[in-house]
Amino acid sequence: YKNPHYASGRTTMVHLFEWKWDDIAAECERFLGPRGFGGIQVSPPNENLVIWSRNRPWWERYQPISYRLVTRSGNENQFSNMVRRCNNVGVRIYVDAIINHMTGTWNENVGTGGSTANFENWHYPAVPYGRNDFNWPHCVITGSDYNCCPDRVRNCELSGLKDLNQGSDYVRQQILNYMNRLIDMGVAGFRIDAAKHMWPHDLRVIYDRLRNLNTAHGFPSGARPYIYQEVIDLGGEAISRNEYTPLAAVTEFRFGLELSQAFQRRNQLRWLVNWGPQWGLLASGDALTFIDNHDNQRGHGAGGNILTYKQSRQYKGAIAFMLAHPYGYPQLMSSFAFTDTEAGPPMNSRGDITSPTINADNSCGNGWICEHRWRQIHNMVVFRNTAGNGALTNWWDNGSNQIAFCRGNQAFIAFNNDAWDMDQTLQTCLPAGTYCDIISGARSGNRCTGKSIVVGSDGRALIIHRSNEYDMMVAIHRGADSRL
Ligand code: AAO
Numbered sequence: 001y002k003n004p005h006y007a008s009g010r011t012t013m014v015h016l017f018e019w020k021w022d023d024i025a026a027e028c029e030r031f032l033g034p035r036g037f038g039g040i041q042v043s044p045p046n047e048n049l050v051i052w053s054r055n056r057p058w059w060e061r062y063q064p065i066s067y068r069l070v071t072r073s074g075n076e077n078q079f080s081n082m083v084r085r086c087n088n089v090g091v092r093i094y095v096d097a098i099i100n101h102m103t104g105t106w107n108e109n110v111g112t113g114g115s116t117a118n119f120e121n122w123h124y125p126a127v128p129y130g131r132n133d134f135n136w137p138h139c140v141i142t143g144s145d146y147n148c149c150p151d152r153v154r155n156c157e158l159s160g161l162k163d164l165n166q167g168s169d170y171v172r173q174q175i176l177n178y179m180n181r182l183i184d185m186g187v188a189g190f191r192i193d194a195a196k197h198m199w200p201h202d203l204r205v206i207y208d209r210l211r212n213l214n215t216a217h218g219f220p221s222g223a224r225p226y227i228y229q230e231v232i233d234l235g236g237e238a239i240s241r242n243e244y245t246p247l248a249a250v251t252e253f254r255f256g257l258e259l260s261q262a263f264q265r266r267n268q269l270r271w272l273v274n275w276g277p278q279w280g281l282l283a284s285g286d287a288l289t290f291i292d293n294h295d296n297q298r299g300h301g302a303g304g305n306i307l308t309y310k311q312s313r314q315y316k317g318a319i320a321f322m323l324a325h326p327y328g329y330p331q332l333m334s335s336f337a338f339t340d341t342e343a344g345p346p347m348n349s350r351g352d353i354t355s356p357t358i359n360a361d362n363s364c365g366n367g368w369i370c371e372h373r374w375r376q377i378h379n380m381v382v383f384r385n386t387a388g389n390g391a392l393t394n395w396w397d398n399g400s401n402q403i404a405f406c407r408g409n410q411a412f413i414a415f416n417n418d419a420w421d422m423d424q425t426l427q428t429c430l431p432a433g434t435y436c437d438i439i440s441g442a443r444s445g446n447r448c449t450g451k452s453i454v455v456g457s458d459g460r461a462l463i464i465h466r467s468n469e470y471d472m473m474v475a476i477h478r479g480a481d482s483r484l
Contacts, residue, residue: 001207001227001248002285004329005188005219007090009388010038012323012381014332014372017294018043018058018345021074021082023355028082031362033089035378036385040086041094041191041331045069045079046178047113047126049103056344056351058294062193063103063161066126067178070113072345072353083186087217092188094226099175099206100194101161102129122162133171135163141197146237153239158197166202176209183210186217189226191288192248196231200243203229207247228288228329232302235280245286252287252328253302254280256318259291260307263318269417270397276327289328291318297333298341309335309369316376317417317472320439323380324405324413324475326392330384332377335369376471379438379481386477387411394427404463406430411477414463422465428476432457434484435476440469442481452484 004013014037016024024040032040044061047068051060061071069076083093105119115126122131139156146153157163164171179190195203207227213219227248233241234253241250258279261267277283292315295301297308307315322330336345346354346367356368364370371377390408397403402422404414406429416422434454436443441450453476455461465474476482 001189001224003224004039004092004094004226005213005223006038006092007218009385010036010090011384012037012330012332013039013041013092013094014334015041015290015294016043016334016372018061018336018353019073019334020353020355021045021078025082025085028086028089028091031373032091033086036382037091037372037378039092039094039188041096043071043073044096044098044193045071045073045182046098047071047111047115049106049117050108050110050112050351051106052351053106053108054342056347057342058344059300059342060344062098064098064101065103065111065117065124066113066115067174068113068115068126072112072347072351080185084217087186093186094189094191094228095179095182095187096193097179097190098193099164099166099179100197101158101163103162104157104160119162127174129164129171129174133164133168135165146239148238150238154197154199158194163197166198166206172202172206172209175206179206180211183212183225184214186214187225188213188219189228191251192227192229195229195244195250196233196239200247203244204247234302241282245282249286249288249329250282251293252282252289253296255287255289255322255328256291256293256296256306257302257304259318259321260305260314263307263314263321263417264305264311265401265417269401269403269415270399272321272325272403273395273397275325281327284327287328288331289322290331290333291315291322292333293331294333294335297335298338300341308333309371313470313472315371316374317415319371319377320380320413320473320475321415323377323384324387324407324411326387326389326407332372332381334372337367337369375442376439379442380475382479382481383411383413383438383475383477386479394429396424396426398422398424407477409478411475412461413473413475414465415473416465416467416469417472419467421467422463425460425462427459428453428455428461429459430455430476430478432459435482436484437474437476438482439471439473439475443484446484448484
C-alpha cells in the first residue's frame with residue numbers, strides 16, 4: 001500500500017482542493033500530464049450534507065450523508081470520465097476517503113444528491129446505516145483525550161461527527177463497496193481521513209479486502225492501492241503514527257512544520273544537511289510529505305505557522321527544497337484564495353462552484369490560486385522527475401542560510417535565505433555547458449528567459465545570488481527544460 005503507482009518517471013502529486021471533475025480532466029490534459037505531474041488528490045467524491053446555514057463552507061464535504069458519487073464537484077459519470085482522461089495522460093487519481101464518520105447534527109438534512117438523514121436516529125437511509133452501525137455509548141472527543149485516552153479518540157465522535165463502528169462487518173462492507181467501486185473506475189489510491197480515529201486492526205481488515213488496481217487503466221496486475229493515512233502526530237500524544245506505518249503510508253505533518261520554520265529563518269538552512277529520519281521524520285517510504293494542507297493552511301488540524309501561498313517567497317523556497325530533496329513522497333497544495341477560514345470555494349448564488357479561468361501567463365483567475373501553475377513550483381516537479389533516484393551529494397553550506405546540493409549527476413540547486421548576497425563557486429555535478437535557471441525562467445529555444453549558469457569542464461559554476469532577488473533559489477538540471 002506504499003507504492004503510488006505513478007506512471008514511469010513521475011514523482012509528485014497535487015491536491016486540487018474543491019476542484020470540479022470536468023475541470024480536473026481538462027487540467028490533466030492541458031497541464032498536469034504534459035508537465036510530468038504524477039497524480040492528484042481530489043476532494044471527497046461521495047455525497048455530503050449541504051450546509052447553507054454556514055454559507056456552504058469547505059468543510060461540508062467532510063460530512064458524508066451517503067456513498068453516492070454526487071457532490072459540488074460533479075456526478076458519477078463526470079468522476080469516472082475524469083479518472084479515465086487523467087490516466088490516459090499518465091496522471092493518477094487519489095480519493096480523499098471519509099470512512100470514520102457520517103455527518104454531525106444540523107438543522108438542514110439534505111445532501112448534495114438529494115439524500116436525507118434522520119440525525120436523532122443515526123439513520124442514513126441512502127447507505128443504509130442505522131443506530132447499530134455506530135459506536136456506543138455516545139461520547140465526544142475532548143482536547144485532553146489525545147494525551148490520555150486512545151480508546152476515546154477511536155470510539156468517540158470527532159467534532160460531533162457520528163462515529164461509525166469499523167469493527168462491524170456490515171460497516172466494513174459498505175465502506176468496501178464504496179472504495180472498491182472507485183478502484184474499478186481506475187483510481188490509484190486513497191487518503192484515509194481521520195485515520196487516527198479508527199483502530200489499526202479494523203483498517204487492516206478493510207485494506208486487505210480492497211481489490212487490486214484496475215489493469216484496464218494501465219496498472220500492473222496485482223497492484224495494490226496506494227494508501228496514505230491522515231494521522232497528525234507532532235509527538236507527545238497517546239496515539240503514535242508508528243501504529244499506522246505497518247499498515248500503509250502516513251501523512252508526515254512534522255515535515256511541513258520544520259521546513260516552514262527553517263524557511264522563515266527560525267532555524268538555519270544549514271541544519272537541513274541531515275534532513276530526514278534524523279530529524280524525527282518517518283522512514284522515507286512511509287511518508288506522504290507536504291508543506292501545507294487544506295486544514296493547516298487555515299488553522300484547522302495541526303495549525304501553527306505553516307507557510308502557505310500567502311507568504312509566497314518563503315513558501316516557494318520550502319516547496320523547492322521539498323521537491324529537490326530525495327526524502328518522501330511529495331504532495332503539492334493547490335488552493336482557492338481565502339481570508340475567512342470557513343469560506344468554501346468560489347461559487348455562484350446557487351452554490352455551484354465556479355471554475356478557475358486560465359490567464360495568458362498560465363496562472364489562474366476567478367479566485368483560484370493554482371500554486372501548481374506557479375513557474376517556480378511546476379518547474380521543480382520536472383527537476384524532481386529528472387533527479388530520479390539520484391543521491392543527494394556535494395552538500396555545501398555557508399554556516400548559515402545559504403545551501404546547495406546535487407542530485408546524482410542530473411540536477412543542482414542552491415538557496416540563499418540570508419540577508420546578504422551569495423557569491424560562490426560550487427560543484428554542480430553536471431556536464432560542462434550553459435544551463436537555464438528554471439526558477440527565474442526556463443529555456444526558450446537557444447536562450448534562457450531568466451538567469452543562466454555556466455558549468456565548466458570540472459563541473460563547477462560560479463553562483464551569484466543576491467539576497468534581494470525575487471526568489472531565493474536557482475536550480476538547473478539535465479534535459480530540455482534547463483540545458484541549452
Ligand atoms: C465542522 C465544524 C464543527 C462541527 C462539526 C460537526 O467546524 O464545529 O462540530 O462540523 O458538524 C473538517 C473541519 C472541521 C469540520 C469537519 C466536518 O476541519 O472543522 O467540523 O470538517 O465538517 C483532528 C483530527 C484530524 C482532522 C482535524 C481537523 O485528528 O483527522 O482534527 N482532519 C481531517 C480533515 C478535516 C476534517 C476532518 C478530519 C473530519 O483533514 O478537514 O474536518 O472529516 C490535535 C490532534 C489532531 C486533531 C487536532 C484538532 O492537534 O493531534 O489529531 O486533528 O488536535 O483538534 C497543535 C498540536 C496538534 C494539535 C493541534 C490542535 O498543532 O501540536 O497535535 O495543535 O490542537
